[in-house]
Amino acid sequence: QSGHIWPMEVSVCLASGRTWKVQTDASSTVQCLKLEIQEHFSQGFLRLTSSTGRLLEPERSLEEEGVKDGDVVTAVVQIPRIAANSSAFALCAFRGVVVWGDANYGGAIDDDAWRQLRNVRQIQATEKAFAAILADGRVLTWGHASYGGDSSFLQEDLVDVKQIQASAGAFAAILGPSRSVLAWGNRMMGGECELQLTKVKAIQSTDSAFAAILDDGRVIPWGSSFGGGGISRSIQEQLQGVEQIQSTRQAFAAIRADGSIVTWGNEHYGASGEMAEQLAHEEIREIAASFRSFAAIRRDGSVVTWGPAECGGDCQAVQDQLRDVQKIQSTWQAFAALRADGRVVTWGDPQSGGDSSEVQEELVDVQEIQSSSRAFAALRADARVVTWGHPECGGNSSRVLERLTDVVQIQATARAFAAMRADGTVVTWGVAWEYDSDVDSSEVQHLLHDVMALQATDGAFAAVTTRGEVVSWGSSEDGGDNSSVQEQLQSL
Known part of the structure; x- marks a missing residue:
């Protein structure tokens, strides 16, 4: 008879x-x-499977799930993913999604939608909303309705969704075997696509427009003409054999199979104009x-730039140093190029990281570069960190320099950095988004150990620990306080 208390012993592996x-x-x-096991092993985010490998449903009893005395149960760790927009977080784990931050940005969700958020495959975000693809191909959205947070009128059509891309205020989904496109959200930001597109391979976006790459290499844009959604016939004819697209806030640049570039959109945002002829032969x-x-790496490792000089569009002063470039990182107004020899070359607005002369001697054996809005942080092979750029955006790390050792990952808000160390502790520096005071993790520092993942909004950080805790700090308006959802987080 079901529901009786029958003592039993289970082996957990x-x-x-x-x-x-x-x-x-x-x-x-x-x-x-599961909660007992997590506490015993100090290990969070577990999924339990039976001795036959079948996933055990959390809400059901052990008896209902066929677990008997002496059985072996396997506990599998599933590291959660954290998505973020400018002011809200969405943590996605096996049992569902938990959101926090500014409610107008998707930091709150109604109970009915929350209950449906199970087995989430992917989460995308506009500035003020989120969209989740479920395992069955359906889509759930929440957040500001005018920024893509309301897709209720499309629910019958939003099926078998393969992929979602976001502009600042709209979503575009690739669906079904035909790979057609459906868009929703702010019409001025690409939220309406009247084109009957099929065989779409990928979608890229600016703040206010989308561009779809088709299987045959053609590109079809839509959205605000100010942001690249409109296109002249001559540009359309050049958009053949396109393999990838990159974007600034309001312009697109497409790389064709032969390595040449075609740009379109707003000329004040990098649509090339006078550079078009040169770029067609790159x-x-x-x-x-x-x-x-834009800054582009040529196949020989040299670099070509275009767009406003004050945003990094002119690299003439450092052109001779730009060789064997492997990767380029950017702040809002400057670029940093990482060379094969581990050296770094910078240009653009000096106050935004375009001038690294004061730390050049320290910029050796650099492995990767992270950026805030106006500063860079370079991670070296010896696991130390070098920073430069605007001091109020994390460009000055002298206050925490002694602790910046054994660093394995760096994450950034708009004005601060957080470094995760090999021992699972976290070091933060920079400025809190709304205060102009140092970003402060002291209140949660005792919780910041065994950290395995970091994410950031414009003004807050969130860390996931191996113990199953989610710790956030920074501006409460941007997700720096998750105390109201701790119960939900513990149920994952």
Whole structure:
């Protein structure tokens, strides 16, 4: 008879090989057993499977799930993903999604939608809304309705969704075997696509427009003509054999199969104008973008730039140093190029990281570069960090320099950085978004150990620990306070 308390012993096995025999009873739920296991091993975000490998449903009892005395249960760690827009977070785990931050930006969700957010495959974000693709190909949205947060009128059509791209205020989804497109959100930002597109391979966006690459290499844009949604016939004819597209805030740049570049959109944001002829004969491997300018790595490792000089569109002063470039990172108004020899070359607005002369001697053996709005942070091979750029955007790390060792990952808000160290602790520096005071993690520092993932909005950080805790700090309006959802987070 179901529901009786029958004492039983279950052997728990982790992928690491650690085991534990736990005393429980048949009427206990899988979720209760999971919480016991998480506490015993100090390991969060577990999924339990039976001895046959079947996933155990958390809400059901052990008896209902067929778990018997002496059985072996395997606990599998699933690291959650955190999506973010400018002012809200969405943490996605096996059992669902938890959101926090500014409610107008998607930091709150109604109970009905929250209950449906299970088995989420992908989350995308506009400035003020989120869209989640579920395992069955349906889409759920929440946040500001005018920024894509309301897709209720499209629910019958939003099926078998393969991929979603976002502009600042709209979403575009690729659906079904035909790979057609459906868009929603702010019409002025690409939220309406009247074109009958099929065989869409990928979609790129500016703030206010989308561009779809088709299987045959053609490109079809839509949205605001100010932001690249409109196109002249001559440009349309050049958009053949396109392999990838990059964008500034209001312009697109497409790389064709032969390495040549075609740009369109707003000329104040990097649509090339007078550079068009030169770019048509380039051999480009990769393109990076600041707010308003582009920087492209040629196949030989040299660099070509275009767009407003104050946003990094002119690299003449450092052209001879730009060789063997592997990767380019950008702030809002400057670029930093990482060379094969581990050296870094910068240009653009000096106050935004375009001038690295004061730290050039320290910029050796650099492995990767991260950026805030106006500063850079370089991670070296010796796991130390070098920063430069605007001091109020994280460009000055002298206050925490001694602790910036053994760093494995760096994350950034608009005005601050957080570095995750090999021992799972976190070091932060820079300025809190709304205060002009130092970003402060001291109140949560005792929780910031065993960290395995970091994410950021414009003004706050969120860290996920191996223990299953989610810690946030920074501007509360931007997601720096998740105390109201702690119960939901613990249920994941």
